[in-house]
Amino acid sequence: MTFRGGIEKPENLARTGGNGGKIAAGGGIGTLLLVGLFLLMGGDPAQLGGLVGGEQQPQSQNSSGTLEHCQTSDDANKYADCRVEFTALSLNQVWSTQLPDQANLNYTKPGLTVFNSSTSTGCGTASSxxxxxxxPVDHTAYFDVSFFDQLQKYGGENTPFAQEYIVAxxxxxxxxxxxxxxxxxxYNDPGPxxxxxxxxxxxxxxxxxxxxFADKGEDAFLEPITEQQVQNAIDAARAVGDDNIQSKAGRNVNPESFTHGSSQQRQEAFLSGYRSGKMASCDYLQRGVYS
Ligand SMILES: [Zn+2]
Known part of the structure; x- marks a missing residue:
């Protein structure tokens, strides 16, 4: 359990996607699409075979439904799709305060789509x-919750807080x-x-x-985060490190092809933000603009 009990969903944040598993034929993955797409994992673009070119499905098939079975935080403690939606509620709450405070920028909510098998997006058609x-084209985060099972394939564990780290x-x-x-x-210009x-x-x-910040304050969505949960997030961050993905795929580890960072770097990055709560601790671009 990670969410505090009894919180009613204040709004329907998530839209359901999916177009009956029909993926536009042909196309193959293009580097143009990768340019405009920000993934959790790197790896060989050829393995991302599910993302196929260009052909847009009608929008009505994509953004109609809501997650009706996700009404309270208790549902979020039970079901992965509800967990995605409630994590997003928590993220909107935290960032609407922290982004103005730390970066002097107004926060606007992203779109959120939870889909099965495939869905059309502003960046092309995506599959599981x-x-x-x-x-970034439609400012929307896309999740197929069946992906979470794959964490185990990479030596992570499919735990609630690992899923929440991925949404975050x-x-x-x-x-x-x-x-x-x-x-x-x-992503076309990789390297350490x-x-x-x-x-x-x-x-x-x-x-x-x-x-x-997610477990702080009277209206926090999360129960106090435990050491074990932090470890779950670290394990997930390690699982999706470029070196781990490359070696699990039976390839040589080649830092020159890294797009997401090593397992070590990814767990350190998560921890550095978690311990400090400071965007300044995340300033890998050395912009020096955070308070
Ligand atoms: Zn990413």
Whole structure:
């Protein structure tokens, strides 16, 4: 259990996606799409075969439904899709205070879509194989909750707080979008000191900043975060490190191809934000603009 009991959902935040599993044929993954897509995991773009080119589905198939079975925080403690929605509620609460306070910027909520099998997005059609991602074109974070099961494949554990870390990472990209820095990332120009890695580590660190505040205050959504939960998030951050993904895929670890940072870097980034609560501790781009 991570959410405090008995909190009613104040608004329907999540939209359900999915277009019956129909993925536009052809296209294959293009680097153009990767440029505009911010993922939780790096790895070989060829493995992201689910993201296929261009063809947009009608919007009505994409953004109609809400998560009817997610009404209270007790549902969020039970169901992964409700957990995504309640984590987003908590993220909106934390960032609407912290972003003005620490970066002197107004916070606007991102869109949130929870989908099955495939969905159309402002960045093209996504499938479950894409993993969680943020599309800067429509300012929306996309989650197929079946992805969470894959954490185990990479040596992580599919725990509630690990899932919440993943949601918070994608919201980190939304913060970067508001900051105007997200476009500095270029997955086509990878490497250990690349902007791609800096942007991804910053998103991990921003996830930690959220965690720092998420259990504080009278209207906090989360129960006090335990050491065990922090460890769950660290384990997830380690699982999605570039070196871990490469070696689990049976490839040599090649830092020159890193887009998201090593397991070590990703867990340190999360922890640094979590311990301090300071965006300044996430300033991998060395902008020096945070209070
Ligand atoms: Zn990311």
């Amino acid at each position: 194989a894409t993993g969680p991602f943020y599309c 990472h994608e919201f980190g990209h939304h913060i970067q979008s508001i900051e105007g820095t997200l476009g500095l990332s270029d 000191n690349s902007n791609a890695v800096k942007i991804e580590l910053q998103a991990d660190c921003y996830a930690g900043v959220w965690g720092h």
